[in-house]
Amino acid sequence: MKNLLSAAQMREADAYTIRQQGIPSVDLMERAAKAFVQVFVREVPEKDTSIAVICGTGNNGGDGLAIARLLVHEGYGGCEVFLASFSAKQSDDYLINLSRLRETKIAVTQLDKVDLLGQSKATVIVDAILGSGLNKPLTGDFLALATLVNQLNRKVIAVDVPTGFYAEGQLSHYNGIKAELVIAFQQPKLNFFFPESVHALARFKVADIGLDQGFIARQSSRWKLTEQADIARLLVPRQNFSHKGTYGHALLLAGNETTMGAALLAAGASLHSGAGLTTVCLPPSGLIALNAALPEVMALPRTIDLSIDVFDQFEAIAIGPGLGTETENERLLEQVIGLKRPLVIDADALNLLAKRQDILAELAPGSILTPHLKEFDRLFGQHENWWSRVATASEEAQQRKIVIVLKNQYTFVCLPDGEIHINPTGNPAMASGGMGDVLTGILAALLAQGYTAADAAVLGVYLHGAAGDQLAKKRATISASQLSLQIPKTIKQILNRD
Known part of the structure; x- marks a missing residue:
């Protein structure tokens, strides 16, 4: 039976894998981005698809920046990036990937006004705004952005979780982004299996990013996925x-x-x-x-x-x-x-x-x-x-x-x-x-x-x-x-x- 972990335990698995394999955290982020893109290519094989990648300033946003760069490398020419810099906090790996992205010709737009996203003609939106650490409803600019994304009625593919989604716990009054597909890292989030998740995602796929399976199996969890x-x-x-x-x-x-x-x-x-x-x-x-x-x-x-x-x-x-x-x-x-x-x-x-x-x-x-x-x-x-x-x-x-x-x-x-x-x-x-x-x-x-x-x-x-x-x-x-x-x-x- 596969051990299913909480979001906090998955962060511990990230840290353990980084220590055990002796790699920088940004390299694990790159590995996750590559795994995401492998699934994305099968889901959206048409290389002329126009794609908008919306990135927050944390590690989920860092994933999005790396994903945008790799999508262009895969031949997706119509890829643009929107930076949702609504928080003063910027993770180190986000900043590294932002620097890498600026060395490319990918168009980058700062979302000083949420409405700027509405000008995009992208048919696919990659949601890399907020990750799995959220435990309260969206407010302010994040809520406005999530509302706009939903109103645009585009195909949304979320990175690990849809913005606004709780990885575990009660899913009441969801006000986040509704994703057609979530590509989750290593294993599904617990709340993917609960009926209320229908308000946040239609389906999910899992991308293996090479976290230490022995560590995951050793963690204490009452949640098991039958295989x-x-x-x-x-x-x-x-x-x-x-x-x-x-x-x-x-x-x-x-x-x-x-x-x-x-x-x-x-x-x-x-x-x-x-x-x-x-x-x-x-x-x-x-x-x-x-x-x-x-x-x-x-x-x-x-x-x-x-x-x-x-x-x-x-x-x-x-x-x-x-x-x-x-x-x-x-x-x-x-x-x-x-x-x-x-x-x-x-x-x-x-x-x-x-x-x-x-x-x-x-x-x-x-x-x-x-x-x-x-x-x-x-x-x-x-x-x-x-x-x-x-x-x-x-x-x-x-x-x-x-x-x-x-x-x-x-x-x-x-x-x-x-x-x-x-x-x-x-x-x-x-x-x-x-x-x-x-x-x-x-x-x-x-x-x-x-x-x-x-x-x-x-x-x-x-x-x-x-x-x-x-x-x-x-x-x-x-x-x-x-x-x-x-x-x-x-x-x-x-x-x-x-």
Whole structure:
């Protein structure tokens, strides 16, 4: 798992790399500028593109000055530089790169008046005004400049972060530059993964600038970015002489008279994710649909006496998809929580838990909750922003010794040990009904196969999104049924790449 660091820790990584490699800081800045330009060239290959590079007077501005010089060296003839000298402070490396730039023929304009930028005909703006150290909203000339850049409606590519963006912490009332692309140095900023970042950037790419990876890995951080190599290490290939009993028996308490589709999706996902056996505990009205759609899946009618002994045959139990919130299902949830066994809890079962804080307190350690935004806030109270929401999820996971999978484009997997794993897979094509039901089935199947709750959650969320990413290469939209069928192919592809 890649260690994700705060902005302050990344500055420490810069300093360590400079000391360890015995290089001046301006040389590291030059390396960063070259890495930025390599990404920029792929993004904007047309060399006749007119470019305006706006530079502040700190190190982010120094990066911008070096980038402008290197862009001209790459053959971009229509490159001009604007100096946003709104602060008396000028970093040493900024001054060195300003001196280097003045030795070229690049046009340099001092922004004594912010409006001067409006005279530029540039179609691409490189934002190198303020870097990642900001922790308060923009004011004065910086705010006026950011407002103008946004009004110009040009393609904006930001250096490391958009001006006005906080690398971490609450992103409330953002008033900075909106970038179409951010080219970040070495690793993404934590706040790139939070939904509020949509007001500051559309997408980001990472440029490796050669910081010491050993130093980064040794730093204390609860934030982890899941990578495919981690998933390949966690996945256990099937062995010779194994059989259905080897891969466990998953039980899904799901479905109602009008919501059997959710139960079928969860069951299909469990089946395709490798559970040796899958059983759905469902109302009798769903038996025909289950037998017709998934003949491999067994049924346990909810009309029979569900004694404790009935549940002993299952290695994993999930409850919630399409269950309904009727009184009998509330009693069913209370009964399975009373088993004192780890559960996967989703959808209607989460809504029932929100009403029954008494049984929420009785969850067995190792249980996995999979709420989306509204379900989470019903459970743990209203939150004004995602930073505080994730903080609460982490606190609850630690206190209750459970795993909370807080679903979003970048899902946060909060573990009992305090680690927060950010999942990078998934895409907007997956924004359709039933996707959460599929995830529940995947998690139940992984638990049945013997994965720990933490590993099952990290694995399940990654596989769910990766299957969607593979399908999205050929489809604008993806259904939950299509995703379920893709799961075994995705698992196979990841195992084969290891």
